[in-house]
Amino acid sequence: MTEISTLGEFGLIRHLTENIKIKNESTLKGVGDDAAVLSFKDKATLVTTDLLLEGIHFDLTYVPLKHLGYKSAVVNFSDIYAMNGQPKQITVSLGVSKRFSVEDLDDFYEGLRLACEIYGVDIVGGDTSASLTGFCISITCIGEAEKEQIVYRKGAQVNDLICVSGDLGAAYMGLQLLEREKTIFAGEKDFTPDFAGKEYLLERQLKPEARKDIIRQLKENQLLPTSMMDISDGLSSELLHICKDSGVGCAVYEERIPIDYQTAMMAEQFNMNLTTVALNGGEDYELLFTLPLDLHDQAEQLEGVKIIGHICDASLGSCLITRDGTQIALKAQGWNSLEDNNL
Amino acid sequence: MTEISTLGEFGLIRHLTENIKIKNESTLKGVGDDAAVLSFKDKATLVTTDLLLEGIHFDLTYVPLKHLGYKSAVVNFSDIYAMNGQPKQITVSLGVSKRFSVEDLDDFYEGLRLACEIYGVDIVGGDTSASLTGFCISITCIGEAEKEQIVYRKGAQVNDLICVSGDLGAAYMGLQLLEREKTIFAGEKDFTPDFAGKEYLLERQLKPEARKDIIRQLKENQLLPTSMMDISDGLSSELLHICKDSGVGCAVYEERIPIDYQTAMMAEQFNMNLTTVALNGGEDYELLFTLPLDLHDQAEQLEGVKIIGHICDASLGSCLITRDGTQIALKAQGWNSLEDNNL
Numbered sequence: 001m002t003e004i005s006t007l008g009e010f011g012l013i014r015h016l017t018e019n020i021k022i023k024n025e026s027t028l029k030g031v032g033d034d035a036a037v038l039s040f041k042d043k044a045t046l047v048t049t050d051l052l053l054e055g056i057h058f059d060l061t062y063v064p065l066k067h068l069g070y071k072s073a074v075v076n077f078s079d080i081y082a083m084n085g086q087p088k089q090i091t092v093s094l095g096v097s098k099r100f101s102v103e104d105l106d107d108f109y110e111g112l113r114l115a116c117e118i119y120g121v122d123i124v125g126g127d128t129s130a131s132l133t134g135f136c137i138s139i140t141c142i143g144e145a146e147k148e149q150i151v152y153r154k155g156a157q158v159n160d161l162i163c164v165s166g167d168l169g170a171a172y173m174g175l176q177l178l179e180r181e182k183t184i185f186a187g188e189k190d191f192t193p194d195f196a197g198k199e200y201l202l203e204r205q206l207k208p209e210a211r212k213d214i215i216r217q218l219k220e221n222q223l224l225p226t227s228m229m230d231i232s233d234g235l236s237s238e239l240l241h242i243c244k245d246s247g248v249g250c251a252v253y254e255e256r257i258p259i260d261y262q263t264a265m266m267a268e269q270f271n272m273n274l275t276t277v278a279l280n281g282g283e284d285y286e287l288l289f290t291l292p293l294d295l296h297d298q299a300e301q302l303e304g305v306k307i308i309g310h311i312c313d314a315s316l317g318s319c320l321i322t323r324d325g326t327q328i329a330l331k332a333q334g335w336n337s338l339e340d341n342n343l
Numbered sequence: 344m345t346e347i348s349t350l351g352e353f354g355l356i357r358h359l360t361e362n363i364k365i366k367n368e369s370t371l372k373g374v375g376d377d378a379a380v381l382s383f384k385d386k387a388t389l390v391t392t393d394l395l396l397e398g399i400h401f402d403l404t405y406v407p408l409k410h411l412g413y414k415s416a417v418v419n420f421s422d423i424y425a426m427n428g429q430p431k432q433i434t435v436s437l438g439v440s441k442r443f444s445v446e447d448l449d450d451f452y453e454g455l456r457l458a459c460e461i462y463g464v465d466i467v468g469g470d471t472s473a474s475l476t477g478f479c480i481s482i483t484c485i486g487e488a489e490k491e492q493i494v495y496r497k498g499a500q501v502n503d504l505i506c507v508s509g510d511l512g513a514a515y516m517g518l519q520l521l522e523r524e525k526t527i528f529a530g531e532k533d534f535t536p537d538f539a540g541k542e543y544l545l546e547r548q549l550k551p552e553a554r555k556d557i558i559r560q561l562k563e564n565q566l567l568p569t570s571m572m573d574i575s576d577g578l579s580s581e582l583l584h585i586c587k588d589s590g591v592g593c594a595v596y597e598e599r600i601p602i603d604y605q606t607a608m609m610a611e612q613f614n615m616n617l618t619t620v621a622l623n624g625g626e627d628y629e630l631l632f633t634l635p636l637d638l639h640d641q642a643e644q645l646e647g648v649k650i651i652g653h654i655c656d657a658s659l660g661s662c663l664i665t666r667d668g669t670q671i672a673l674k675a676q677g678w679n680s681l682e683d684n685n686l
Binding site: 010028029032033034035036037038039040041042044045046047048049050051053054055056057079080082083085089091093094095124125126127129130131132133134136138140141142143145147150152153154228229230245332 | 353371372375376377378379380381382383384385387388389390391392393394396397398399400422423425426428432434436437438467468469470472473474475476477479481483484485486488490493495496497571572573588675
């Protein structure tokens with residue numbers, strides 16, 4: 001184990017960034033000056049940022065640092081895809097607590113680099129500092145998009161189809177599972193919980209992917225959504241954002257919400273309402289988008305995409321239609337670090 | 344006092360950002376979607392980021408939140424100017440501890456907005472989260488520059504003049520002063536220390552400015568530095584960066600280093616070596632740049648700029664030439680949060 005203080009700030013940054021190879025034409029200068037220099041020519045520049053704090057967003061007792069590095073990058077890429085853009089660069093700022101070793105940061109960076117490799121993104125800068133308390137991660141992602149191809153939250157129209165990629169609720173059930181095992185094995189040193197048959201849930205929680213493939217499919221099929229978001233706080237919360245920004249309402253069919261078998265099994269075990277889990281679980285990083293009704297047939301052909309409902313007039317509100325036909329108003333109950341129960 | 348939990352995450356973000364007016368043509372979409380949308384046309388995009396952590400980078404016992412907001416923005420602008428660019432947008436991520444009220448964040452944002460107003464920068468996004476421990480600030484600044492006008496650290500040539508704006512060491516002495524008063528008055532509730540005659544030092548520490556004016560002067564006089572950096576970690580450290588990246592050495596004259604009268608008085612009181620303070624103090628946010636020797640006369644005309652030495656062959660090393668003509672090798676002793684004494 002190498003103590004970070006043996007390298008110092010500049011030594012550490014050099015150690016972590018020295019082998020970075022620039023992949024994108026738009027990166028003119030990466031790490032190593034007062035600022036990174038990028039060039040997107042006639043394309044628009046997209047910018048998104050996320051702050052992840054130990055004890056709030058992640059628990060290092062069960063989150064491996066390599067996975068955390070991977071996830072920290074991917075959640076930012078997801079925001080760029082949600083604009084119908086391509087992520088191209090990230091800056092990485094870390095606040096590092098005393099108990100961290102150089103090897104710990106190497107693990108974190110290994111995950112970060114792997115994500116950047118897979119998604120074609122350059123690490124172009126950052127800041128590394130001591131932290132008096134927990135591990136603190138701030139990542140900013142820069143992407144590009146053709147101006148006329150950018151998809152905002154505000155464009156949904158009455159009668160549009162509501163589409164969602166992948167399945168929902170699995171990451172949340174993965175978190176519940178990890179939290180339960182942590183409680184059971186608290187205090188024991190070498191705990192090896194049995195996660196057999198629940199691998200998908202853990203993967204969704206610990207190593208999520210961003211839906212680059214959906215953006216590619218949309219492009220290949222020349223489909224331009226009228227609105228789009230990524231699902232980080234739960235389907236309900238994101239649907240309400242789209243409805244509010246677009247000045248519309250929506251109807252979503254409970255039976256159409258995509259849910260994996262493992263998620264359903266786990267919700268049963270935990271005695272949780274499966275629909276609530278799928279609507280409010282959060283951290284799915286799937287894409288939620290709307291398409292004009294006349295594209296129904298093409299929408300149905302999209303691989304890994306499900307039509308779950310439609311946009312309606314604002315006066316009709318935003319509703320879930322249950323299996324027995326009851327309408328229930330959607331509520332944003334997604335995870336929120338600033339609510340009473342968390343602060 | 345309003346508790347943050349009464350607003351929730353989205354309510355808080357809305358409260359803090361609802362009256363933001365976009366000033367720049369390059370900002371197509373600010374706060375309120377998955378990512379901000381910017382457009383710099385044929386100009387290059389510059390990106391820099393800074394992470395500021397309570398207890399490491401600032402002490403809330405004597406740093407007013409409004410000043411902290413101002414400073415957090417300005418230190419990022421400074422990095423963009425140091426590339427010979429113009430800051431245009433920032434994203435602001437905050438980790439907020441439980442003891443913070445909405446009014447505290449209003450104060451912080453007031454400083455942030457004031458800085459953005461003065462420097463012509465748009466707030467285009469961010470992230471607000473609970474923090475289990477201290478206040479955590481991550482700001483990313485995006486700027487623009489004509490590609491052929493960007494100034495890197497690596498371009499210094501043998502015989503170039505070394506120029507520095509403003510004066511050095513004042514922010515560091517301001518910090519020493521604040522720390523001393525904090526120690527003296529520890530425990531007393533209404534302490535009103537006497538800072539008469541030391542206002543400049545406090546201002547340099549608590550409310551620094553970025554040298555937009557120097558960048559404007561350089562442009563007006565059609566002077567393009569061969570290399571440039573802002574001085575955040577101390578003159579010595581930054582000079583060594585330029586020399587290393589440019590593959591050159593340097594000679595700096597002790598008697599030419601610009602120092603304010605209040606800095607000198609305070610160093611005397613604290614029994615500190617004044618040159619050490621000026622070389623290694625840090626947080627000056629002045630600009631350090633090099634100009635070709637044949638521009639000597641124009642360099643001398645620049646207001647608020649002093650020529651402090653020249654670039655020489657790498658084999659001659661990087662030296663300070665003292666008042667009595669002795670050569671001393673420059674060492675980077677600037678503040679470093681990851682060194683042993685800080686962690």
